[in-house]
Every structure is written in structure tokens, then in C-alpha cells.
Amino acid sequence: DQQVKQNSPSLSVQEGRISILNCDYTNSMFDYFLWYKKYPAEGPTFLISISSIKDKNEDGRFTVFLNKSAKHLSLHIVPSQPGDSAVYFCAASRSGTYKYIFGTGTRLKVLA
Amino acid sequence: KAGVTQTPRYLIKTRGQQVTLSCSPISGHRSVSWYQQTPGQGLQFLFEYFSETQRNKGNFPGRFSGRQFSNSRSEMNVSTLELGDSALYLCASSLVWDSQIEAFFGQGTRLTVV
Numbered sequence: 001d002q003q004v005k006q007n008s009p010s011l012s013v014q015e016g017r018i019s020i021l022n023c024d025y026t027n028s029m030f031d032y033f034l035w036y037k038k039y040p041a042e043g044p045t046f047l048i049s050i051s052s053i054k055d056k057n058e059d060g061r062f063t064v065f066l067n068k069s070a071k072h073l074s075l076h077i078v079p080s081q082p083g084d085s086a087v088y089f090c091a092a093s094r095s096g097t098y099k100y101i102f103g104t105g106t107r108l109k110v111l112a
Numbered sequence: 113k114a115g116v117t118q119t120p121r122y123l124i125k126t127r128g129q130q131v132t133l134s135c136s137p138i139s140g141h142r143s144v145s146w147y148q149q150t151p152g153q154g155l156q157f158l159f160e161y162f163s164e165t166q167r168n169k170g171n172f173p174g175r176f177s178g179r180q181f182s183n184s185r186s187e188m189n190v191s192t193l194e195l196g197d198s199a200l201y202l203c204a205s206s207l208v209w210d211s212q213i214e215a216f217f218g219q220g221t222r223l224t225v226v
Contacts, residue, residue, distance in 0.1 A: 032208075034213065034215060041220070042219055042220065043116075043118075043202050043218050043220045044202070046214060046215060049215075051211045051212060051213070053211055089155065091155075091215075095208075097160060097168055098145050098160050098162065098167075098206040099157050099160045099167075100145065100147075100157065100204065101157065102154060104154050
């Protein structure tokens with residue numbers, strides 16, 4: 001049972017444009033959602049997170065939107081840069097635990 | 113502030129052997145969770161420790177075990193290694209404050225079983 005899903009395995013975007021990465025979840029008990037950027041053979045790099053009491057959180061070029069009724073979140077990267085090219089994972093957890101359930105990842109390629 | 117430190121970075125072991133991996137969380141973080149990443153299965157949860165107590169365990173066989181020490185450092189052990197245990201093992205150090213969460217990962221230990 002895949003509780004966290006990233007349905008787009010890959011995404012290509014032109015440099016300077018917006019990248020939108022999507023994530024869906026099935027468990028309404030999740031309270032926290034996180035986004036990571038990952039390169040092969042390295043640990044994931046934490047980008048941004050959001051609590052279920054919010055619907056938006058911003059940090060620099062990264063904004064995460066949460067739609068609880070649709071059980072959907074998205075990561076917006078504006079403007080996209082070639083250095084953003086990597087695999088992006090969303091993850092979810094419940095309050096009182098640091099057990100993260102990860103999606104399968106979306107490979108982002110930013111074209112110069 | 114130092115990040116999450118995992119040692120060793122690389123390991124090659126033979127089938128049937130056992131291995132111990134170490135994770136030192138960010139100073140002040142009392143939580144460590146462990147994950148296995150393989151090409152076919154993605155990032156799978158192994159264990160979660162908080163203040164020396166295992167709070168959750170993933171769906172892995174009993175050959176996988178772990179512990180956390182009073183200084184929050186954690187170790188995981190895999191006994192009777194199988195070829196399928198070859199993977200990148202990652203640990204995360206987490207903190208929740210003011211309704212925000214941060215979880216930082218180490219660089220991982222690449223285990224190859226031959």
C-alpha cells in the first residue's frame with residue numbers, strides 16, 4: 001500500500017521557468033510533509049516542510065502548497081536553475097513520530 | 113553546527129557476515145530514524161529511535177536491529193547478510209518546534225554484499 005505517491009517519474013523545465021512537483025497521499029493522519037532533493041549515492045537534502053495546520057510555506061525559491069481536502073501537496077521552484085536538476089522526494093509523517101513515508105520520487109531536469 | 117554523520121561511508125561484506133553502521137545526529141536532536149534505499153524499492157523505513165527507545169520498526173526481517181545510546185548516537189546491525197541487503201543506508205535526525213519539522217539526513221553508508 002503506497003501511502004505517498006509521486007505520479008510523475010520525470011519532469012523537464014526550461015531554466016528560469018517554474019517547476020511544479022506533485023505528491024498525493026492517502027493517510028489523513030499525516031501531520032507533516034517534507035520535500036527533499038537527492039543526488040545518486042548521497043543522502044537527501046532537506047528543502048522545505050509544511051505542517052497540516054498550514055496550506056502554504058515559503059523559503060526562498062521554494063514554496064510548498066498543501067491541499068488537505070484533496071490529500072495533495074506540491075512543491076514550486078521559481079525560478080528554476082540548472083543546479084536544481086535532481087530527484088525530488090516528498091515524505092510524510094504523523095505527529096509524535098519521526099517515521100517518514102516517502103514517495104517514489106520525480107526526476108527534475110532543468111534545461112539551460 | 114555539525115550535520116548528521118554516518119560511518120563508514122562504504123562497506124563491502126560477504127554473504128553470511130554481519131555489519132554495524134553508525135549514525136550521529138545533529139547536536140541536541142534526540143531522534144534518529146533509519147532508511148534503506150534500493151533502486152527497486154525506493155526509500156524504505158527501518159527503525160525510529162527517540163531518547164534510547166525504539167518507537168517504530170519497519171517491515172524488515174529480524175536480522176535488522178538497532179539501538180540508540182544516551183548521547184543519541186545510533187547503530188544499526190544487519191546479521192547474516194544476504195545479497196539483497198546491498199543498498200544505501202541512511203539515517204535522519206529530526207526536530208519539531210513551533211509546528212515546524214526539520215529532518216536532516218546523513219550522507220549514507222553504501223553497503224555492498226558479495
